[in-house]
Amino acid sequence: MRSRLPLLAIFPVTVLTIVLGSPFILGNHPVRWESGSALPKIVIGDEKESSTPSGHTGDTATASSPSGSPSSATDALQVAKPWKKGMAQWGVQLYWEEEKTKRSDTFIENQARKHAKYLIGLGANSVSVSFPFYIQSSTSDTLSAGAKTPSPERLRRVLKVFQDAGFRTTVRPILDEGTLKQNNGWRGDIEPASRSAWFASYKKFLTPYLQAAEDAKADTFVIGTELNSLESDPGWDTLVPYAEKSFSGEVSYDANWDNYVTGRINMPVNHLGVDGYFPVKVADTAPVSDLVAGWNNWLDKKATGPLSKILVSETGIGAMNGAYHAPGDFYARRAVNPRVQANWYKAVCQVVQDRKMQGVYWWSLWFDDDPNTKPDDKVASRLDFAGRPLTEAAIKSCFTSDYAGPGTATTS
Incomplete structure (x- = not known):
């Protein structure tokens, strides 16, 4: 991700300690970071390619970025196939830290258009706008907006740009x-x-x-993200109905991957996303099929078969050696390996389609960045995918695939 943020079926305790302990130590609780039930309110519960060697250190001419640059694929600021109910959500998390003293409203709107054009070139039909709020300490009783929290009015402006271009939009405070x-x-x-x-x-x-999201006709409002310790609190029983009364779209919750596979997500919402950073213990040269198997092994701990109620609300991985073992380690800066990242994206897309999931959102685009430039690997996060041709090609292949989406199926 282009982030300056700190990002990131019940088993015997011994097994969980062995299986989950190592990824936590390595940092698999990303930023932001089941299957469903047919009930109106749900308590979500028990439910071959070859790669270049790990020494590969740069994007090569073997895979060029889609249409040269994704944003050049179209001059019109309009999604080719706008999302409709039942279709897959093919999207990106757009992370926005406001710079109120430096950025005009015109800049904000133009930046949103720049990202919209880039995403249209990739074949996306959805975008999630994530932005920060703040707390003083882990035991604080209060939280608030901060200097980098976009105002509701500016959020409306950005959402309108994406709405006008035909995107499905999600609002995601984190x-x-x-x-x-x-x-x-x-x-x-x-x-x-x-x-x-x-x-x-x-x-x-x-x-x-919530009011800004309602005014902008956003599709989803994420009421909480990765708040493991609070997931079963009765406070949600009041807050969620309040949000649903204020906002006419869907109100959802995004769970971290660890709680999803090992516990019961006790949240009174109808829609669940999973921030997926499942560690897969394979070599950098592993084929995509091994990564698919790794993801399925994790998902099967919760439920086998289709997961048509589940959305991969966030996932990503560094374009570097060793990333498969700890995809949520957002701070490591090992040797650049774009094929590791691209193959991960291919694998996740295949899992989403095979398991008939609701879609996927990649982490992330940084709002103030230009998505049409190649990342400077001396300073940029390894999670950056914009400007990496192999990964952009994988995204476009995913977003323009024949997968129609989960439809209205009620299978879990």
């Missing part, structure tokens, strides 16, 4: 972890001293953003 770093903290471990006060503060923060 708890920033900057103040938790000193204690190696993660958003999924917060323990507010007073949970009732925390939920009251969260409701106050969300209210104008």
